[in-house]
Every structure is written in structure tokens, then in C-alpha cells.
Amino acid sequence: MCGAALGAGASGACAVSAQPPSELMVAYAARVAGDDARTRVVLDFDTRPTFQARYISNPDRIVVDLPATAFAFAESDLKATGLFSDIRYGSMDANSARIVLTAQRPAKLVSAQVLANDDGKGFRLVLDAELIPQQDFDQLVKEQAWGSEPQPMTIAADSAAAVGSVPDEYVIAIDAGHGGIDAGAAGATTKTSEKDITLAFARILLEKLKKEPGIHAVMTRENDEFLSLSQRVVLARQKGAELLISLHADTLRQGDIRGATVYTISDKASDHMAAQLAERENFSDAIGGVALSDEPSEVSDILLDLTRRETQAFSISMAQAVVSSFEGQIGLINNPHRYAGFRVLQAHDVPSILLELGFLSNKEDEKLLLDPVWRDKVAGLMVDAIRRYRAPVLANGG
Template sequence: MMVVCVARAHATETEPATGEGEKLLAFSARIAGDDARTRVVIDFDGKPEFSAHYVASPERIVIDLPATAFGFPAADLSARGLFKDIRYGTMGQGSARIVLTGIRPVRLVLAEVQKNEGHGYRLVLDAEMTTPKAFADLVAQQKWVQPQSGSAIEGLGASARDPATDGVFTIAVDAGHGGIDTGAMGATSKTPEKEITLAFAETLAARLNQEKGVKAFLTRDSDTFLSLSERVTLARQGGADLFISLHADTLGQKNIRGATVYTLSDTASDRMAAALAARENLSDQLAGYSIESGPPEIADILLDLARRETQAFSISLAERVVKSFDGQIGLINNPHRQAGFQVLRAPDMPSILLELGFLSNPADEALLLDPAWRQKVADRMADAVGRYRAETVAGGG
């Protein structure tokens, strides 16, 4: 991996103008996000020219600026999310620098200057996790250039391909739980939910990959913990057209059994759906993660429209799954339900959560452990996805 030496950047709470030429003033800053995606926003009194680079060992993002006085409290840009250390300060008479040190390999998917509605401009940096190899490629391929105004995203790493135009229908199959988060436990076999979801995810992905023009991949292929945001980010990085999250929960009422398909709604369709969503959303907290900040997204009209369109596609997929299961795979009463599952909140990717059955019910538990039954369910899922693709994506229904 190429290593580029970077001059030391001094974190300063305030840095007054010195009178030696004009300086930009960075008058406020904020940071939000989690271990998968993080946004940094810095407000300036003028339009800043900037450039962004990657540095290895440890993984860092370096932002070079013209002479800048940093006039915001240091606590406003304290490290969080993807970054374990953030330093900024003067680099010389005519330049300044911000150094963002990652907790893991990281890349920028957006780096641009935007005009504020009121005073000045803001520098927006959206970072997301990436692989060590991808980061090494970024370091090796980048070109160090002079700061520029507007955007410096070119050459910083391609975003996920556009799934609408690549000719491949891509599906992210997400095995719920994993690692420290075991999920529910089988009432009789004591098999943890994380093992059941992974076994079915492997079966489903293999079945979907038999379909022409379809590519399915797993968000996890081992007993590994992934935060809820990591799951969505991995799906997006893989260019997924669909996101299918798999679970097998428990209920206090052991007589309830059958599959359930969930789509996202801020208002749960019933008390059982609300309770299940609350339990699934606790996954991050079990491993010491927090979901309070949520993903760094902009709540605007365009995003709201995207969510509505995506939600309509999600509902369409859920209805086709229920129809494909009907008479073939046992379903709970009112099998399409809605609740506020965090893992379904991607605004740009149709998503469903499939509860395969309930480990609290002995009959369901026996089916969940049966490879032949899992294959049958995978066949019905492939049928549902095929109908969704033909009727919805192709505009035929």
C-alpha cells in the first residue's frame, strides 16, 4: 500500500485572522453518522477551494484548503462515526488542512461546496466504509492536484453502479443477526436465529443466481456482526436493486406460526409488528452501537419523493411474496405487515424483511431446520422476485 507523508495538522478551537492576507472563516461545523456512513459539514463565510486525498497507514482522508481561520468550538467537530480522530489547522501562510482518520478503510462518495440559503457556503463530505483493497487502490490511483472550487469528488472512488442501466438485476440477501448478536433461540433445539438466517440466505442466494440476468449476494457469509447501517451500505455498494432481510423470531404465544413479510412504515400495522421491530432495532445496541443519530441524509422534498417511490416498490414485492407463498408455504394471519425496521430505511432501494417463521413454535422450528423446506421457500421467493421484476420493473403491471 502506498504511504504518503502528511504534514502535521494542529486541532485548534479558534484561530483569529492575522492580517497577512485574507483568510476564510470556518464559522460552524457538524458531524453525524455511524460506523458505516458519516457526514461532515463545515460552514464558511466565503466559497472555499479545496482538494481531497487518501493517505494510508492509518487510513486517512486529507482535505486541503486555502488560508482558513477555524472559528467554531472544537467539540462541534469531535470524532465520531467512521472517524476516530479529526485534526485541522494552518499548514503555512496560505493554506490549511483537515485530516480525518478512519476507524476502518473509508472513501468519500460526496465532496462538494454548496451555497447556504443564508450566509456563505458549506463544504459537505459524505464518507462511507470500504474494503482494504479498494482503499489501497484509491491511494495508488489518486492524483494530488491544486485545490479547486465546487467539487473534488472526481477520482475519489466510484459510487455503486447504477442498477437501472447495467442490465443485471442485483439482490442483496441479508442474513439477520450474527456474531455477538445471536438473535432468538429455538425453543427445542436451542439453535440460534443467526445460524438459521445464514443457512437460508445461502440457499436463497444460490437459488436466485440460477435465474438469468439475476445476481444475488450476501451481506454476511459468516458468523459476523454487522450493524444495521453496515448491512444497508453493503447492499448499496453492491448496486442492489432489492434488499431482502431474513429473520426467524420468537413470540410469547407459542401457538402462532407462519411466515410474515414486512415493509417499512413509521406507524406499525399492529402491536406485534411494533414489538418485533423494536427487538430487531436493538441489534446495534447489543454490540455497543448507537442508532440514535441515524444515517446522514438530507430531509428534503426530493428525498421524500424517492422514499415514496421506493416504498411503493417495496409493497409491490411484499405482495408478490405473499401471493407466491399462498397455499405453498405457511403464512401468519395478515401476512403483509408494516413497522419501523431500521434496516429497511434506505430511501433508494426497495426492501422487505421476511420473518420465515417463529422459533417459539415447535412446528415452525422443525421446518426452519429442514434443508428441503428452506429450498422450497427459496423456490417460492425466486418466483416472487421474478414476477416483481417482470411486472414492476419492466412496467408490465
């Protein structure tokens, strides 16, 4: 559908004539890029635009109001993608215009700013939206105090704050792998879904971490729902995570391989098995209808440059702490710390590990993964690993 012209007197076309009235501000170019966790909308103007933004529910929408504007770009330039199922724009009356961004899932603007173009000609309005929980969007709508005229919003980049945490607490995000339409692997004997095992273990770990002083634990998913890999990263960051632990229990063709493994991110896999495992885990997005090829080139470039050195060093330190805590207590595979290009570990600013609790393709591992006593023991060992990881920082008063 056309980025539809708005207003009672509008025609079916969104673009205006090639020679718009001189009093109109002209939006001469537009583009949109992103995925279902974060999306950027950019419009280029011949003069500096002013704007106001607000939120409307049922359906969930972000509304951006502008002065009188001639939209002179091709309809296809602002085709809905990423977070948005529909993008409409056009005149409201002689003095105003509007952009309506209809979200597929609740979203908020984390950055909205007007920048001068690098060539010195014109300005661009840059809108960065991110996925948020439904209750947070509902609260945004509720807190708005506007009547017939929308109130201006002042939004700074990276303004999203952790919800429910205390400033001095160390926030850990527990990511139960798979969920919803993506069941993950299945047990060799019981056919139990990986998504159920990871969620059950995540809940046990959450309860143990709640008892740890100075730690605030959160979960990326609390029930059987699908989250894309990118959504998991964004949600962890929005919750203020300083460490992300992604839980899995995969299958291998070799049914005799068993034991826990901990992975960190790397452009180059440590071995063939790690590479294959990363490929299968990254396929979760395709199962849920999310295609990596849909992401803009700048996002893909970021995915290739997965972590900065400091974050990578912290991730490796946490992986080593897990191995040290598990050794002699539960079974580990040979070379238990491995690495590959797992997209769920892509956050450049959040140390992250992926823990394979065991392999559902091995009957003995499957029995353990379904054993409440074993789960409780491993969760306790994870808490010990987190203490080991944090010990150097706490010793220095951090």
C-alpha cells in the same frame, strides 16, 4: 483529543487567535453529523476555499488539504462521531492547512463540494462520507497517482456504482439478519442462533438466484460479522440493489404461533405483534453499540419519512408475490403480510421486504428452519416470488 493542530511548529491548541492575519482564509464554524454508515462534515469559510482530497491507509484516513487557514471555531464543534474515530485539523506550513479524518471503518467521499451560504455570506465545504468494503478502500489508495503533492479529486454526489454487476441485470440484495456480536433469537430446543439460520438460508437463495437469467444477487454480509441496520441499507444501495430482502427467524412469547410472515415498512404498525417485532429487530443496533439517538435530526426526520410512495408500492407488490408463492406450499401465519417501522427497510429508493422464515420459539418451526430440504424448498419459492414480482415489468419490456 483536540482536533489536533498539525505541523511541527503547531501548539497544542487548534483554534487561532481572535484576530488572525488578514491573508489567512478563516474557517469560522464547523459541524459533523451522521452514523457509522454515513457521516457529513461541514466547515464554513469567509472566502471560497479550494481543496484536494486523498486516502491513506494504516490507519484508514481521508486527508483534505486546504490553503492557509485559520481555524476559528470551538474544538467541540468538530468532535469525531459517526464513521470517524478522530478528526484533526491545523496548519501544515505558511501556505497550507489540512484536515485528517481517521475512519473507524473504511470510508470514501461520495460527495465533496463547496457551496455558497444561503445568507450570501461566506461559503461552506460539505464532505459526505460513506462506509465501503476494505478491499474497495485499499483499491482507492492503490489507484492514487500522487507524489509529494496530492492530486485533486472531482467527486459527484451519488457517484457510488454497483460493483460486479452488468448494466442490464436486476440487482437483488440478500440481507442475512443479525451477525457477529448480535446473535439474534435462539432456538427453543437447539438454541441455534438466528444469525446462523439467516446466513445459511441467504447462501442457498444466492446460489439459486445466480442461475436466474438477468439477475445479479449480492449479500450484505457473507460471514459472521456485525453490521448496523444503517450499514445494511447503505451497502445494498452501493451494490446497486433494486430490491432488498432481509431474512429473519425471530421468537415470540406465544410458543404456539408459527409460520412465515412478510413485512413492509410503515410508520404505523399493522398490529401489536408487528410493532413488538420491529422494536426487537431495531434493537440490533443497540446490541452492537449503535444508538439511534446519536443520529442527527435530519437523519431522524428521514427515518420518519421512511419511503416514497412509488417505492412503498413496489415493496407491497413484492410482499404480495411472496405470500402468493408460499400459499399452499409452506405454513403462513394469519394475515401473513404485515407492516411496521423496521429500520432495515428504511431506504426511500429501494423496494424492501423483511421475511420472517418462521419462529424459533415454536419447536415445529425450529425443526423446519434447521432442515436443509425445507430451506431449499423455501428458497425455490422465493425465486418464484421474485419472478412473479418482476413479471409485469418484463411483460412491458422493462
